[in-house]
Every structure is written in structure tokens, then in C-alpha cells.
Amino acid sequence: MTFTAPIQLPGLALDPQWYRRAVFYEVMVRSFLDSNGDGAGDLQGVVQKLDYLQWLGIDALWLPPFFNSPLKDGGYDVQDFKSILPDFGTLDEFRDLVTKVHERNMRVVIDLPVNHTSDAHEWFQQSRSDPDGPYGDYYVWRDTDEGYPNIRVIFVDTEESNWTFDAERRQFFFHRFFSHQPDLNYENPAVHEAMFDTVRFWLDLGVDGFRLDAIPYLYETEEGNGEGEPATHDFIRKLRAMVDAEYPGRVMIAEANQWPTEVAEFLGTEEDPECHMAFDFPVMPRIFYSLRSQQAGELVRVLSEHTSIPKNAGWGVFLRNHDELTLEMVNEEYRQAMYGWYAYDPRMRSNIGIRRRLAPLLDNSRAELELAHALLFSLQGSPFLYYGDEIGMGDNIWLPDRDSSRTPMQWTPDRNAGFSTADPGKLYLPIVQSLVYNYQQINVEAQLAQSRSLLHWIRNVIHVRKGHPTFGLGTLRVLQTNHESVLAFVREYEGSGTHFGDMPEKVLCVFSFAHNPVAVTITDPENPGEALYDLFGGGQFPSIGDDGSLHLTLGTQSFYWLHVGGAHFAGGRV
Numbered sequence: 001m002t003f004t005a006p007i008q009l010p011g012l013a014l015d016p017q018w019y020r021r022a023v024f025y026e027v028m029v030r031s032f033l034d035s036n037g038d039g040a041g042d043l044q045g046v047v048q049k050l051d052y053l054q055w056l057g058i059d060a061l062w063l064p065p066f067f068n069s070p071l072k073d074g075g076y077d078v079q080d081f082k083s084i085l086p087d088f089g090t091l092d093e094f095r096d097l098v099t100k101v102h103e104r105n106m107r108v109v110i111d112l113p114v115n116h117t118s119d120a121h122e123w124f125q126q127s128r129s130d131p132d133g134p135y136g137d138y139y140v141w142r143d144t145d146e147g148y149p150n151i152r153v154i155f156v157d158t159e160e161s162n163w164t165f166d167a168e169r170r171q172f173f174f175h176r177f178f179s180h181q182p183d184l185n186y187e188n189p190a191v192h193e194a195m196f197d198t199v200r201f202w203l204d205l206g207v208d209g210f211r212l213d214a215i216p217y218l219y220e221t222e223e224g225n226g227e228g229e230p231a232t233h234d235f236i237r238k239l240r241a242m243v244d245a246e247y248p249g250r251v252m253i254a255e256a257n258q259w260p261t262e263v264a265e266f267l268g269t270e271e272d273p274e275c276h277m278a279f280d281f282p283v284m285p286r287i288f289y290s291l292r293s294q295q296a297g298e299l300v301r302v303l304s305e306h307t308s309i310p311k312n313a314g315w316g317v318f319l320r321n322h323d324e325l326t327l328e329m330v331n332e333e334y335r336q337a338m339y340g341w342y343a344y345d346p347r348m349r350s351n352i353g354i355r356r357r358l359a360p361l362l363d364n365s366r367a368e369l370e371l372a373h374a375l376l377f378s379l380q381g382s383p384f385l386y387y388g389d390e391i392g393m394g395d396n397i398w399l400p401d402r403d404s405s406r407t408p409m410q411w412t413p414d415r416n417a418g419f420s421t422a423d424p425g426k427l428y429l430p431i432v433q434s435l436v437y438n439y440q441q442i443n444v445e446a447q448l449a450q451s452r453s454l455l456h457w458i459r460n461v462i463h464v465r466k467g468h469p470t471f472g473l474g475t476l477r478v479l480q481t482n483h484e485s486v487l488a489f490v491r492e493y494e495g496s497g498t499h500f501g502d503m504p505e506k507v508l509c510v511f512s513f514a515h516n517p518v519a520v521t522i523t524d525p526e527n528p529g530e531a532l533y534d535l536f537g538g539g540q541f542p543s544i545g546d547d548g549s550l551h552l553t554l555g556t557q558s559f560y561w562l563h564v565g566g567a568h569f570a571g572g573r574v
């Protein structure tokens with residue numbers, strides 16, 4: 001067997017499975033760093049912080065929309081798919097960003113809201129004013145608001161219907177989201193062409209992939225619920241075929257807030273692939289549920305459900321993102337429990353979810369933050385971090401909608417948290433100044449100076465994860481335990497033999513959600529008698545018994561990652 005070292009810096013390493021090994025980081029351009037002092041973050045600001053992201057161990061940036069936009073929905077209301085909002089920068093600056101990201105062997109994934117545009121988009125302006133013109137059929141127009149009776153309203157806080165009357169065209173248009181976001185009409189082949197053209201435009205600029213926003217909602221039918229209609233899958237397959245043929249190695253990531261069996265359809269089959277990755281929505285709220293209920297049962301249940309997906313497809317796992325913590329994937333009983341624990345002030349709720357950041361949700365508990373991240377970094381799928389969560393940033397629930405958790409990144413204890421030199425009143429959103437999460441306490445500089453900070457802890461875990469390909473590429477098998485608060489699973493990878501370090505490996509991951517120390521017996525019938533070593537420090541643990549049983553004790557809300565087998569293991573501390 002020959003081992004070749006991965007291609008080294010500078011430049012991108014050739015790795016067809018890069019997205020399955022990658023740690024992703026969501027950077028809202030507007031929120032990260034303001035390079036020119038106008039009060040809003042920009043592309044050059046992101047460039048200035050690439051060293052920080054590389055140090056943290058990030059492999060790929062996910063940039064939510066930065067296109068020209070009225071910004072009534074954080075940029076998901078696109079006015080022009082081929083230009084950048086001037087506040088954020090220029091196409092040349094974007095090219096520069098891509099080059100500098102690639103120089104660091106990192107990648108850039110951009111967000112593409114393919115389902116709809118802003119009503120300020122030229123296509124919609126022309127569609128409403130000239131029904132018989134080239135854009136007349138670009139949107140979904142009807143004489144009444146009675147079509148598609150089975151299609152639910154998603155933004156229940158603001159919208160009563162998916163139809164809005166347009167006084168100029170004197171017809172109703174269809175919208176899955178805000179009434180200023182008309183849905184594109186995918187029955188029209190010209191819309192397909194326009195979207196392919198958009199995708200090629202950004203791939204030609206060097207992006208490594210797309211998050212396909214709100215992907216289930218492209219087509220509507222009278223009978224269906226408009227979520228993953230067959231024609232939607234046909235379109236995605238067609239798009240994937242084009243990407244594979246013209247831009248091999250670039251990826252499509254499905255944002256489909258559905259149950260894994262339905263989401264798996266957005267990954268297609270090996271013969272007829274759709275997206276390369278899809279976010280795992282059900283697992284996320286169950287992590288939060290387990291933390292408060294001290295019950296691992298719901299996580300055990302969803303992780304034990306095997307959903308088959310194509311060989312090279314993968315999941316994206318996350319704790320938080322730029323949206324509310326969605327509760328669409330839990331039933332009413334669990335939803336109410338979670339509102340009670342996490343959204344006790346009605347101001348904290350948004351649609352079917354909770355508009356708070358990670359650290360305030362977990363009441364700034366270091367044990368819970370570590371436990372939640374340990375899960376994030378060891379579940380099956382690629383982890384997606386949300387900017388600022390690595391330092392435990394707070395939120396501002398007095399801001400409207402999801403702006404509560406889109407406030408400026410806190411870099412230093414100085415003016416505007418080092419985010420901007422602008423007059424503080426000019427910032428796009430105020431810096432968090434709350435008692436616990438005040439930027440003078442919670443910032444990158446202060447955490448860099450403390451070796452035991454959350455930031456250093458998260459960096460260490462990321463680097464340990466990266467030393468073990470099983471986390472990105474391995475299978476997950478849930479184990480039986482005799483304690484209701486304990487979750488245990490084995491991540492197992494057969495090794496590819498193509499890269500140095502890409503060896504067969506098994507890691508036993510154990511998590512206790514109990515609010516007190518516990519003793520537990522775990523059963524792993526497949527690894528009787530195997531030795532166990534702590535992945536962080538290399539310390540030897542009691543071996544698994546010959547009958548497959550393992551007795552462990554765990555501290556309050558704590559976890560272990562244990563290498564299974566082999567006495568040679570040396571630990572992974574960086």
C-alpha cells in the first residue's frame with residue numbers, strides 16, 4: 001500500500017471528498033469586519049480575518065447572500081444575482097477573497113436563494129409591468145389567491161397567505177416567504193436558463209459550491225404541499241449534471257428543513273445524484289432538548305434511524321445559524337417544552353423557532369457549550385459553525401426578526417468591539433452590550449490571551465477532529481447504555497489507504513446530559529476486549545469487557561472521545 005502526503009500549501013489540495021472532511025464556518029459579510037469604516041462589514045473585512053479562520057482550523061467559508069439587495073431579508077431578497085451590494089464590495093474584491101481563501105487551502109461556498117427574488121429585481125419589475133414581455137412568465141401569477149391549497153405559510157409571524165395582490169399587474173403572485181419575495185416560476189424554461197447562467201457566473205469566479213437556499217420549494221402543484229415535488233428533483237438533477245460536467249469538484253448543499261428520509265431525496269442516488277450535501281435539521285433541536293431534559297432518548301432515536309444516502313454524499317450538522325433555532329422538526333409537546341426552557345420571553349420566539357444565539361441559549365454554561373460542540377464535531381456529517389459562537393457571543397432580543405443574532409463580530413474590547421471605526425451610531429446593528437455578553441468581556445482578543453478560553457477549547461477540538469478522518473468519513477453506530485442520560489456511539493472508518501494518516505479507525509463517543517455525575521454501562525458487542533485511549537491526551541481507559549460491556553463514570557454534562565483498539569495511540573492534543 002502506498003501512502004502519499006496530501007498536497008501542501010500554498011493552494012488547494014486535491015481532495016474530491018473535501019466537503020465531507022471539512023469544518024465549515026458561516027460568515028455574514030455584513031457582520032464580520034468593516035474594513036472601510038462605513039459601519040457595515042465587507043468582503044475586504046473577511047479577507048483581513050482569513051488568518052484567524054485558518055488558525056481556528058476552518059476549511060470552508062459559507063457566505064450568506066452578499067448580492068445587490070434591499071436587505072429586507074438579510075440579503076435573501078436578491079435584486080441582482082450577478083452584482084455585489086456596493087456596501088460589501090466589488091466583484092474584483094470577491095475574486096481577491098476567493099484567491100486568498102484558496103491560497104490557504106480553504107474553500108468558499110456561497111448562498112444562492114434559487115426559489116425567489118426580491119420584488120425589486122428587474123425580472124419582477126418587468127414581469128409586473130409587461131405580462132406579455134420576456135419576463136411576464138418569470139413568476140407565479142394568478143387571477144385569484146386560491147391556488148395551491150395544501151401549501152403552508154412558512155413565515156407565520158408576518159404572512160397570512162402565500163399570495164399577494166400586485167396593483168400594477170392586477171393579479172396575485174405566489175411567495176413561500178415574505179410578500180416582498182415573489183417565487184420564481186420554474187415551469188418556465190427561461191427561469192432554468194437564468195439560474196444556470198447565475199450558477200456558471202459564480203463558478204467561473206472560482207467558488208467551490210453553493211448552499212441552495214430553500215431548495216424544496218421550487219415547484220408547486222395543486223395537489224401537493226410544494227415541498228420536494230418531483231419536478232423540483234428533476235431540476236436539481238439537471239443542475240448537478242451540469243456542475244459535474246463543467247465544474248467537477250464543486251458542491252451543492254441542500255437547505256431542506258425536513259425529515260432525513262425526505263432530505264435524502266435531495267441527495268439523489270449514485271446513478272442520478274442531486275446535491276452533495278444536505279443539512280440535518282432533526283438532530284439539532286434534539287441536542288438542545290437533551291441538554292435540558294437530561295434524556296438522551298430522542299437523540300438515540302433519530303441517530304439510530306438509518307437513512308441511506310449515496311456513497312459520496314454527506315450531512316451538514318449545526319447548532320445555530322443566521323436563522324431562528326427552528327423547531328419545525330419536533331412535535332408539539334417537545335416544542336412547548338423547548339419554548340419553556342429556551343424562549344421564556346415571547347420576544348425570543350420567531351415563527352416556529354427561537355431567535356437566540358448559542359451561548360445565551362445555554363445560559364453561558366461552559367459545560368453545556370463544550371458538550372454541545374463535542375456532539376457537533378463527532379456526529380456523522382460536516383460541522384457548520386456560526387460566526388461568533390466560537391467565543392460564546394451573546395444576542396440582542398430587542399432587535400427585530402433574526403437580527404437578534406446577526407450583530408457585529410466582537411474582536412476586541414475597544415470601540416465598536418474592533419468591528420468598525422465608524423461612529424457607533426452608524427453601525428448596521430449595535431454591538432452587544434448586555435451584562436453578561438458585553439463586548440468588553442466577550443471578544444476574540446481577550447480569549448486569545450487566555451489559554452483556557454472557549455475559543456482555545458474549540459480550536460483544540462477542531463484540530464483533534466481533523467486528525468481523525470473517521471469523524472468526517474466514518475459510519476455511526478449507536479450503542480445501548482443503561483442510563484437514560486447517556487448517548488454512546490462508535491464512529492468507524494475503513495480507511496482509504498490513499499493519504500498518510502487516512503487509516504482504519506474506530507472512535508467511541510460518549511456523552512452524558514445528566515446534571516450530576518453518573519456511572520453507566522455501555523454495550524458494544526462488536527468490540528469485545530478492545531483497549532480504549534482518550535483522543536485528547538492519549539490516557540488509557542478501562543478496556544471493553546470480553547462480553548462487550550464497558551463501565552464508565554462521567555462528570556456533570558461531560559463527554560469522552562475514545563480511540564478503540566491498538567496500544568500505539570499517542571493522543572491528539574495540539
Ligand SMILES: OC[C@H]1O[C@H](O[C@H]2O[C@H](CO)[C@@H](O)[C@H](O)[C@H]2O)[C@H](O)[C@@H](O)[C@@H]1O
Nearest residue numbers: 073076113154177213214257323324326
Ligand atoms: O429566503 C427566505 C429564507 O430562506 C431560508 O429560509 C430557511 O429559514 C427559515 C427560517 O428562517 C426556515 O423556516 C425555512 O424552512 C428555510 O428554508 C434562509 O435561511 C432564511 O434566512 C431566509 O429568510
Ligand SMILES: [Ca+2]
Nearest residue numbers: 034036040042
Ligand atoms: Ca464597510
